[in-house]
Amino acid sequence: MGRFAAMLVLCGCAAAALAQPAPGEAHDQRMAWWREARFGLFIHWGLYAIPAGEWQGATGHGEWIMHTAQIPVEEYERFRERFNPVRFDADAWVALAAEAGMKYIVITSKHHDGFCLFDSQFTDYDVMSTPFKRDIMKELAAAAQRRGLRIGWYHSIMDWHHPDYLPRRDWERRSAAGADFDRYRAHLKNQVRELLTNYGPIGVMWFDGEWEDTWTHAHGLDLFGLCREIAPHTIVNNRVDKGRAGMAGLTLEGGFAGDFGTPEQEVPPTGLPGVDWETCMTMNNHWGYNARDLDYKSADELIRTLVDVVSKGGNFLLNVGPTAEGEFPPESVERLRAVGAWMRLNGPSIYGTQAGPFAALPWGRCTQRPLDGDDTRLFLHVFDWPADGRLVVPGIANTPLHCSLLTELDQPAARLIGARRDGDALVLTLRDVEPLPPVTVIALDVRGRPWVIPAPIISAADDVFVDDLEATASIDGHALKPPDRGEAASVTLRYTTDGSDPARNSPAVSGPVRLRQTTTLSVRAFRDDAPFSPVGRRTFTRVTPRPAISGAAAAEREPGLAYEYYEGDWQRLPNFDALSPARRGHVDGVSLAPRARPERFGLRFRGFLQAPRDGVYRLHLRSDDGSRLYVGDQLVVENDGLHVAEERTGVIALAAGPHPVTITYFQRTGDVDLALAWTPPGESKAPVPPAALRRNRD
Numbered sequence: 001m002g003r004f005a006a007m008l009v010l011c012g013c014a015a016a017a018l019a020q021p022a023p024g025e026a027h028d029q030r031m032a033w034w035r036e037a038r039f040g041l042f043i044h045w046g047l048y049a050i051p052a053g054e055w056q057g058a059t060g061h062g063e064w065i066m067h068t069a070q071i072p073v074e075e076y077e078r079f080r081e082r083f084n085p086v087r088f089d090a091d092a093w094v095a096l097a098a099e100a101g102m103k104y105i106v107i108t109s110k111h112h113d114g115f116c117l118f119d120s121q122f123t124d125y126d127v128m129s130t131p132f133k134r135d136i137m138k139e140l141a142a143a144a145q146r147r148g149l150r151i152g153w154y155h156s157i158m159d160w161h162h163p164d165y166l167p168r169r170d171w172e173r174r175s176a177a178g179a180d181f182d183r184y185r186a187h188l189k190n191q192v193r194e195l196l197t198n199y200g201p202i203g204v205m206w207f208d209g210e211w212e213d214t215w216t217h218a219h220g221l222d223l224f225g226l227c228r229e230i231a232p233h234t235i236v237n238n239r240v241d242k243g244r245a246g247m248a249g250l251t252l253e254g255g256f257a258g259d260f261g262t263p264e265q266e267v268p269p270t271g272l273p274g275v276d277w278e279t280c281m282t283m284n285n286h287w288g289y290n291a292r293d294l295d296y297k298s299a300d301e302l303i304r305t306l307v308d309v310v311s312k313g314g315n316f317l318l319n320v321g322p323t324a325e326g327e328f329p330p331e332s333v334e335r336l337r338a339v340g341a342w343m344r345l346n347g348p349s350i351y352g353t354q355a356g357p358f359a360a361l362p363w364g365r366c367t368q369r370p371l372d373g374d375d376t377r378l379f380l381h382v383f384d385w386p387a388d389g390r391l392v393v394p395g396i397a398n399t400p401l402h403c404s405l406l407t408e409l410d411q412p413a414a415r416l417i418g419a420r421r422d423g424d425a426l427v428l429t430l431r432d433v434e435p436l437p438p439v440t441v442i443a444l445d446v447r448g449r450p451w452v453i454p455a456p457i458i459s460a461a462d463d464v465f466v467d468d469l470e471a472t473a474s475i476d477g478h479a480l481k482p483p484d485r486g487e488a489a490s491v492t493l494r495y496t497t498d499g500s501d502p503a504r505n506s507p508a509v510s511g512p513v514r515l516r517q518t519t520t521l522s523v524r525a526f527r528d529d530a531p532f533s534p535v536g537r538r539t540f541t542r543v544t545p546r547p548a549i550s551g552a553a554a555a556e557r558e559p560g561l562a563y564e565y566y567e568g569d570w571q572r573l574p575n576f577d578a579l580s581p582a583r584r585g586h587v588d589g590v591s592l593a594p595r596a597r598p599e600r601f602g603l604r605f606r607g608f609l610q611a612p613r614d615g616v617y618r619l620h621l622r623s624d625d626g627s628r629l630y631v632g633d634q635l636v637v638e639n640d641g642l643h644v645a646e647e648r649t650g651v652i653a654l655a656a657g658p659h660p661v662t663i664t665y666f667q668r669t670g671d672v673d674l675a676l677a678w679t680p681p682g683e684s685k686a687p688v689p690p691a692a693l694r695r696n697r698d
């Protein structure tokens, strides 16, 4: 066995290039209530609640029904005559939000369909021209104020009704002649002024529908500036501008506007220090009311998602789509009440807390808040209760001061939970403690600010190798000293190659290693012969290259790939075998050339990838929206889903020669992108050259 390179690497923040408004005093003051609140109610309500997801027999629509069912404006407008939510009760809605433990409400003042739920002097396409004739936003704002909740407006930039909004939907017959987008922007700004002026203090402007090319960065800055000018205390999301990184929702560098990022239907994989963000999520599969969609997340899942989001430093905006009668669906009410019951017991572990100090915990999550002096309260959210009654909190150097169930904290009869040191970890004794599912919260007070030592990082080119592989180990130098003070501890990295935990007499790392067989490397930091970090572990597998295909003579193949072009509306890659292509042909390489329209289309490319030599190949597929790459039947790159241009990489060992390859892709709306690159063994990353692609002769 060779040696490791012991590198005490100062690893900086690895987060993508994310922007944040100038931190400053004003920003923190503006964000203070929102960072304290952590949990809010999203409401998607409008004319689309009337069809409730159904149109001419199709039942999968939502708030996009005007577009997805291609309902002409003049026909969709007629829903206005039927909008009469006689059971709407603003106080009842606010009471349900408060009962759930929510501290703010964001409701659709106008969604993409252009219909306004408020009394606007700039359009008659609003609630005052319906039989209901009441300003719903005014009633809800007043009810929220009475109950001490903040109110916010979701206002769509995209507008499928206003004659000056462009572009038209690609299926519309309505002419775009005479449409003036600047006149539309003036209309939009007039309504934003109404919303920020006529309804009392507004907590949030939650813009959406910013992705079409007619809306520019300049427009975003202008609208953001208007909000700041009219209501300097109102926070504005990043969808006011063009800097949102798709459904992942965070704000890219480049001076884009917005006070917080907006991941949608997903939670960032790790916390993002210093970044304000809010995950918005549906309870079922639709934002707007769909009467048939009973696929609701359980209350337990919603509670764990709330904890997951807050443990990473975010806010959670949970959606309800009310019915046309003005009521929350009973399934939503049931879940709001269940989440509220948990919040009444555990709210202090959510409200005003910050992201926990751990990159990951095997049994749950952690949030934290400072205590008087320099000490810290850690809220340990236990999802998986330890069968042996021992809860191991790994890689924490702090001294424990107090530990009990959150629900017993500050009670005279509080049962203390034992917390003792075991190497790098604190071990809590839970044998006599009853868990409180779905998430039991333990309050662990520690001296000082959290000093967490992560497991060493084991680095190598890939997890698989054909002939041999070099690996190294390192530990984050920042973690080797207490926060903000003291000298870095002097540590030694020790390792094993059989999967066992390194011990104080295990060999010390001292240089790179050359692996020639499948091996599990385990590395741990030791200080004065005592374990100082958790164990870092990584398995490297020796593989045999996938044999190239033989038989069909290469001479019968042409350069390039065969393609099939499909048209349809998908949220994920469809099964193209079950569809009929609108067109077939061949192209030099993977590209968008075969498409016949800007959105709602799919492509499938098939052919052969010529591997120049035996070895491990990294294949890189970038797409907006979803894509996949197969070699033979093996899925090598998974990049499916609705997202901005994101690149995913897969690794496969190939023998020299041709290998059957299939790339699938779909685009729903907005920006498009598709690109294939590779990193052959011993070479650097580059687009796959046409010379490496072949297709069967027609």
Ligand code: FHN
Pocket: 063, 064, 208, 209, 264, 280, 287
């Ligand atoms: O198109 C909208 C969608 O209808 C819904 O409002 C979500 C909620 O954030 N936002 C857009 C999709 O990203």
